[in-house]
Structure formats: C-alpha cells, structure tokens
Amino acid sequence: MTEAIHVTSEIGALKRVIIHRPDGELENLMPDYMERLLFDDIPYLPAIQKEHDVFADELRKAGAEVLYLRDLMIEVLRDQNQRTAFCKEFLRRYYAFEHDIFQEVLSYLTQQTPEGVFKAVTSGILKKDIRTIKKTHLADMLGTTYPFYVDPMTNLYFTRDSQSVIGNTVSINAMDQRARSCEPFLMETVFQKHPSFSSKVERLWMNRDHGHSIEGGDILVLSAEVLAIGVSARTSPQGIEHLASALFNEHPTVKKVIAIELPKSRAFMHLDTVFTMVDHDMFTIHPLILGPRGDINVFVMSPEGNGEITIKRETDLKGTLCKLLGVSNIAFIPCGGGDHITAAREQWSDGANTFALAPGKVMTYERNATTNRLLREAGLDVVEIPDSELSRGRGGPRCMTFPILRDDVTC
Numbered sequence: 197m198t199e200a201i202h203v204t205s206e207i208g209a210l211k212r213v214i215i216h217r218p219d220g221e222l223e224n225l226m227p228d229y230m231e232r233l234l235f236d237d238i239p240y241l242p243a244i245q246k247e248h249d250v251f252a253d254e255l256r257k258a259g260a261e262v263l264y265l266r267d268l269m270i271e272v273l274r275d276q277n278q279r280t281a282f283c284k285e286f287l288r289r290y291y292a293f294e295h296d297i298f299q300e301v302l303s304y305l306t307q308q309t310p311e312g313v314f315k316a317v318t319s320g321i322l323k324k325d326i327r328t329i330k331k332t333h334l335a336d337m338l339g340t341t342y343p344f345y346v347d348p349m350t351n352l353y354f355t356r357d358s359q360s361v362i363g364n365t366v367s368i369n370a371m372d373q374r375a376r377s378c379e380p381f382l383m384e385t386v387f388q389k390h391p392s393f394s395s396k397v398e399r400l401w402m403n404r405d406h407g408h409s410i411e412g413g414d415i416l417v418l419s420a421e422v423l424a425i426g427v428s429a430r431t432s433p434q435g436i437e438h439l440a441s442a443l444f445n446e447h448p449t450v451k452k453v454i455a456i457e458l459p460k461s462r463a464f465m466h467l468d469t470v471f472t473m474v475d476h477d478m479f480t481i482h483p484l485i486l487g488p489r490g491d492i493n494v495f496v497m498s499p500e501g502n503g504e505i506t507i508k509r510e511t512d513l514k515g516t517l518c519k520l521l522g523v524s525n526i527a528f529i530p531c532g533g534g535d536h537i538t539a540a541r542e543q544w545s546d547g548a549n550t551f552a553l554a555p556g557k558v559m560t561y562e563r564n565a566t567t568n569r570l571l572r573e574a575g576l577d578v579v580e581i582p583d584s585e586l587s588r589g590r591g592g593p594r595c596m597t598f599p600i601l602r603d604d605v606t607c
C-alpha cells in the first residue's frame with residue numbers, strides 16, 4: 197500500500213473500501229430487542245451473506261480493493277499485548293460492570309483466539325457463555341432476563357457510519373445510539389494499530405470526547421474543499437460545528453461545510469438516506485425533504501481566519517451547491533419519481549442511498565425500480581444488487597461502504 201487513505205469526493209473512482217460481511221451478530225437479534233438494536237426485522241443469515249457477497253464482488257469488478265473489517269482487526273489482535281489491551285479498553289469504555297463481573301468478562305475475552313475476540317465483541321457475549329460468574333448482585337437476584345453481558349453489534353455491516361475519511365484524515369465519529377456506540381472503537385484500533393495504516397494516516401479526529409454525536413451517513417465529501425453534513429436524527433449541530441472548526445483550523449484544504457437541516461425521523465436518519473451525489477452535477481434526492489418551493493434550510497459555514505466560524509443561512513440547496521461546486525447547473529433525481537407512494541416506498545428501502553463507484557457509475561438496490569430507471573434515463577451506469585435481506589437493516593449501498601481511497605476527480 198502506498199497511499200493508504202485519500203478521499204476528496206463522493207464520486208472519484210473507488211480504489212479501496214472497508215466493508216463487513218454480516219455474521220453471528222445478526223443471529224443474536226430477537227424481537228424483544230430489535231428496536232433497541234435498530235432493526236425492523238430479522239434477516240436470514242445465509243441469504244444476507246449471499247447478497248453481501250454479490251455486493252462485494254461488484255465492488256471488486258468496479259476495480260476496488262475490498263478490505264474486510266474482520267481481517268484487519270484479526271491482524272491487529274494476533275499480537276498478544278495488543279489483544280489484551282484492546283479487550284480491557286473495550287470493556288472499560290463501553291460497559292459499566294461491577295468490578296468482579298468486569299474481571300470475569302475480561303478473563304473470558306482474553307482466553308479467546310484473535311478470531312474469538314472479534315467474534316465475541318461483535319456477536320455479543322451471552323450471560324450463559326460465562327458460567328463462572330456468581331449471582332451476587334441485586335440485578336442478578338432480581339432475575340433480569342436481559343441475555344447479554346456484551347451486546348451484539350448488529351449494525352456493523354453499515355461500515356459507513358462509525359468513521360469517515362476526509363482528505364487524508366479520519367474522523368472517528370461519535371454515535372448517537374447506544375446500540376452503535378462501540379463500533380468506532382474497532383476502526384480507531386485499525387487506524388492506530390494496523391501496520392497498513394498506523395504510520396500513514398495524517399490525523400485522527402476523535403469526536404467521542406466532546407459528547408455530541410456525528411455519524412458518517414451524514415457526512416458527504418462533495419469536493420476537496422466542500423463537505424455537506426446532515427443535521428439529522430443522528431448528527432447534532434454541535435457535532436457538526438466541532439468537526440468544521442477542527443477541519444478549518446487543522447486541515448485547511450476544507451473551505452466550506454454546509455449543514456443541511458433534515459426532518460428528525462427514522463426513515464430520514466442520515467443525510468445519505470435522502471440525498472447522495474452520483475456525478476459532478478447530479479444528486480439523488482428524496483423530494484419530501486424539500487418544502488413546497490423546493491426550499492430547505494442550509495447553513496454555510498466558513499472559517500474567518502481567526503479560529504472563528506461564520507454561518508450563513510440559505511434556503512436554495514441547488515443554487516448553493518452550484519456556487520460552491522463551481523458548476524452552472526445541478527440535476528436532482530427524485531427518488532421514486534413524482535409519485536408520493538413510490539417515493540416513500542423506495543426511500544424506505546434506500547432508493548436515495550446511491551453509492552458512486554466512479555463519476556456517473558453507481559450501485560443501487562434492485563428493488564427500487566423507478567429510481568433505477570430514472571438514474572439510467574439521466575445517463576448513469578447503474579449496477580443493481582439483490583437486497584431482500586440487506587435492506588432489512590434500513591441501509592443501502594452507501595451505508596454499507598466505507599471508502600478509504602478514491603481517485604481525485606478532474607472536471
């Protein structure tokens with residue numbers, strides 16, 4: 197690997213991407229905890245894995261090197277000292293156990309192989325897995341039925357959200373939901389400890405420390421100089437301002453951050469569920485995020501030069517994008533076309549969550565027939581993937597990809 201990470205657009209030809217093949221974590225989903233684990237249904241594991249393999253093959257066919265989070269983590273965990281340190285820090289950061297339970301869970305974890313540690317922290321550790329723990333605490337005596345000491349990371353196949361590559365730097369994101377809070381620690385470990393990355397990443401931004409959420413599904417790298425970030429159900433205005441000011445002060449290639457205000461709902465949980473870039477001058481959009489006159493609140497943030505930020509409110513998203521991206525016109529392709537039922541149905545299964553493999557070449561879910569037809573009519577090359585099970589987690593091709601290397605775009 198020469199250049200390990202570099203992303204200056206949403207659309208530059210994809211060269212390297214990190215994904216996660218859904219696995220045992222989904223076998224620990226059960227109806228009682230589905231909502232808490234952010235699922236609407238339980239995918240059938242062999243089928244979702246098959247679909248995910250098709251997705252991975254299409255990424256390779258498009259010329260990308262596909263890295264699996266599991267492999268990268270296991271390579272780090274092969275070193276005994278790293279493994280012990282990882283297990284301790286994982287439990288310390290994310291689980292408020294009583295001292296004796298902490299010790300027992302830690303000893304269970306550290307007895308595992310590298311593969312076993314990855315499996316345990318991602319699929320979860322069941323109370324029944326650790327028989328040595330005596331029931332001496334009030335919570336145990338009350339017979340709580342919650343089955344886990346360590347929760348399954350059911351959303352791990354959405355590798356987009358827990359971190360983002362911006363230029364040659366990485367933002368380790370702060371997740372809004374408890375069910376996803378541990379995910380950034382895995383990528384943080386990879387970037388800090390894996391030999392392919394540890395000395396090659398210019399800067400890691402640790403967003404967890406200031407307590408305001410920001411998630412990768414909301415961060416769109418529109419160009420080397422311009423980011424769009426959704427103010428959404430998952431990403432807070434404070435999180436956006438914090439990242440913008442860190443970038444302006446210490447990564448000055450970024451000149452503008454535009455915050456786009458979204459309705460706070462589960463269907464629109466991230467900006468990329470309603471708005472994605474598919475070419476230099478083309479975006480997929482869910483029409484419902486725009487008001488009757490096509491208006492939406494957009495806040496343009498720029499550095500003042502003295503460490504301060506100026507924020508200007510606009511309501512014309514197209515006009516603002518044309519100005520900032522230096523193009524004369526921008527086309528918005530409406531998810532589901534003009535019909536409001538089709539739009540809502542296709543958006544629910546990620547019709548607007550398009551993933552660009554290269555300028556004008558995108559990957560989508562096959563079920564979103566109307567949106568796919570409109571994308572083709574607009575001249576795009578559309579690669580469709582099967583999604584009967586993948587879409588049950590409420591995320592599409594963009595959510596399932598964490599691009600770390602893309603060619604720069606030249607217009």
Ligand SMILES: NC(=[NH2+])NCCC[C@H](N)C(=O)O
Binds near residue numbers: 357
């Ligand atoms: N970038 C995205 N839109 N990710 C979608 C993640 C879906 C996941 N079930 C969650 O609720 O967090």
